[in-house]
Amino acid sequence: MAHDELTPSDPPPVESPAEGQADGRSAVSRRALLTGAAAWAGATAAQAVWSPLEAAPISASKPAPGTEDTTRIPGHPPTPYGKRSAFERDLRLAGATSSLAPLQALYGILTPSALHFERHHNGVPVIDPARHRLLVHGLVEKPMTFTLEELKRFPSRSRLTFIECAGNSAGEWHKPEGRTAQEIHGLMSTSEWTGVPLALLLREVGAKPEAAWMLAEGADAGAMTRSIPLAQALEEALVCYAQNGEALRPEQGYPLRLLLPGWEGNANVKWLRRLKLGQAPFMTRDETARYTDLMPDGTARQFTLVMEAKSVITSPSGGQQVAPGFVEIRGLAWSGRGRIAHVDVSTNGGRTWQPAQLQDPVLPRCATAFRLPWRWDGQEATLQSRCMDDTGYVQPTRQTLVSVRGVNSVYHYNAIQSWLIAPNGTVHNVHV
């Protein structure tokens, strides 16, 4: 079975003293972890890494956390706000303006809120929800403002949906740039979102029939704005205040964001403070200079809002280590146009394909988990997944995608990902 491997380029584990390492008692060091991982290749990562035999310090006066016989020591009392075990180390990979979700370390389809990817245009603002207002104006009968409390009184809707940054996997247009699933595809995450249907808000203000576009503006230091074509957006759009059962995380737009299921992340404006209805697009910087797709002939496509179907094998994936024998190939597939209908997996670089099992629930515009049991014989193998959505759209090969769009369109890269498993069990991002 494949398991994760920490390597020198992984971000260093961050731990507070309360999590048990700062006082020097913990022998669960990075080195032990690596040694453990290597020594126990073939077992599960958790067993290998946290075996008391591997991790026990020789000279410590007190046993290291996790090495005691827990049936003989009272555990800690309840806590008001939970946090994950100190043994869990998977982190977002943060750059200056974005952070990537560790797809290869996650299970199922939901992204824990604390690991949901981020992208912002001038930092994450600190917003007091009691002071926050949403202004709705423009081509409306009655320009109005709403407090958070008022918005929460509206009829609510919840739905699971993925959000993917239009620039996800952009490094792959030219060459196999990223190393791990996180580095390459980590600008995609899935949450349950709760909020007010946009249609109800617009009815409240009396949207005029000639309104065709809506400007959405954030309260961040970029005052991020996008124009939204109303007819396409209205059926599913939500103005959200909650994510995975609690208030939105600041990085995801606290206290209010727009949610446009299946559309490029940038259009899902965070820290939402203003909606303005108009007859035409407002031609903001982020829908002209950015988030437009440059074609080989020098023209650029504009308002390419839907994220087309895409899939990626998350395990085994780049940077991981595979042991010969049984391997469950696992991955995620998603489509901005609808439900995932089918996922095929190849272990020979696309020469032959086998249908993968889809894990319930299979929801429209939501990540869907897939899996395929496999035995790795220790020979070089190239793993690929290829998804089809319920519109019949099939995820393209990189070659086909590039043959149509060239390599300079930056956004909306959704080609089939290839992972090469070398005979020594290491996994690498390759273009075939």
Add this chain to the structure above:
Amino acid sequence: MCTSKRRLARSVLLCGILLTSGTGLLGADDGPLGLGRPATEAELRAWDIDVAPTGEGLPPGQGTAQEGARIFSSRCASCHGVTGKEGPAPQLVGGQDTLATKHPVKTVGSYWPYATTLYDYIRRAMPFPAPQSLAAEEVYAVTAWILAQNGIIAQDAVMDAVSLPQVRMPNRNGFTQDPRPDVPAK
């Protein structure tokens, strides 16, 4: 499909969705819920900062490239470079005739379709460390300087609410609609 037809189709669809959503979501009661309050003039004045390609939203005031040179040098050049080309922040000047080449350079001059977008973006988001700190006249002047650096307007051209929307950007016709799905399965 011609634009007016498309617009009509959209409007019909929009009305349909609003009506359907109303009954569908609320059952018998399809009137407003009485939540929220009317926006005040002060709120609208403070927040309504967007500028459309028609020039709608442009404030009074004016500026020229000559005036903009001084402001750009003190407020913008440390990130965008003294001529607007050096970076490290995105290149603002040059790149014309590169879009169809192997190494396209997308700048205000080579790529942006509307001059009004420049005003809108500088006003709302620049300078990066102190957004919304420039006065209207300063935004006009910096806008003029960037346009003049790109050879789009003259150094002494006055940019204001009337002249800016009339500036013809070189890549004005460079954008197309979304044709996807465009990539065959094989």
